[in-house]
Amino acid sequence: MQATEATLCHPVVDDEMLLIRKQRGLGAGKLVGPGGKVESGETPREAARREVREELRVDPVGLEKRGEFDFHFRDGTVDDDSMYVHVFAADGVDGEPEATEEAVPELHPVSELPYGEMWIDDRVWLPHLVTGETFRGEFVLSDDGESLVRYEMDIGVEFE
Numbered sequence: 001m002q003a004t005e006a007t008l009c010h011p012v013v014d015d016e017m018l019l020i021r022k023q024r025g026l027g028a029g030k031l032v033g034p035g036g037k038v039e040s041g042e043t044p045r046e047a048a049r050r051e052v053r054e055e056l057r058v059d060p061v062g063l064e065k066r067g068e069f070d071f072h073f074r075d076g077t078v079d080d081d082s083m084y085v086h087v088f089a090a091d092g093v094d095g096e097p098e099a100t101e102e103a104v105p106e107l108h109p110v111s112e113l114p115y116g117e118m119w120i121d122d123r124v125w126l127p128h129l130v131t132g133e134t135f136r137g138e139f140v141l142s143d144d145g146e147s148l149v150r151y152e153m154d155i156g157v158e159f160e
């Protein structure tokens with residue numbers, strides 16, 4: 001069985017990143033980029049755009065693929081919590097973000113991202129997105145999700 005494919009989108013405007021306080025699903029309560037699962041028949045790029053629209057009622061502008069990573073928990077089994085995540089940056093959004101049942105928008109300066117409120121692996125890969133680099137990695141978290149057991153990451157990869 002393959003890991004479920006998912007997306008994240010990180011719009012940055014004037015040195016501020018648009019994040020969401022996730023209201024439900026995997027990582028509820030955490031600060032993350034808007035995103036969700038890729039649906040059948042959709043490309044990851046289409047899914048990234050749809051998820052931003054569904055979660056914040058705005059369209060991302062200038063979507064650019066920046067990374068991919070395998071995300072799973074220590075037991076190593078591919079289960080409901082195993083994700084293959086496609087990460088996009090964006091130049092901004094068209095419209096004013098609105099809070100929805102899934103997401104409450106928050107803007108944070110890219111120089112002071114609150115990594116303590118994010119998934120533990122985000123502090124490893126998100127700085128590369130901020131500096132315009134691309135990456136591909138694998139992150140294994142402890143079963144409680146609180147620590148990073150192991151990771152590997154390549155920087156400067158190319159995407160089709």
Ligand SMILES: Nc1nc2c([nH]c(=O)n2[C@H]2C[C@H](O)[C@@H](COP(=O)(O)OP(=O)(O)OP(=O)(O)O)O2)c(=O)[nH]1
Nearest residue numbers: 006007025026032033035036037071083085119121
């Ligand atoms: N920031 C961050 N997000 C992650 C990590 N791992 C991981 O799966 N995600 C994201 C990718 C997806 O946006 C989301 C998982 O999808 P989900 O199960 O919450 O899906 P959903 O309910 O939001 O969406 P959906 O069912 O409506 O499609 O979590 C991670 O390590 N860091």
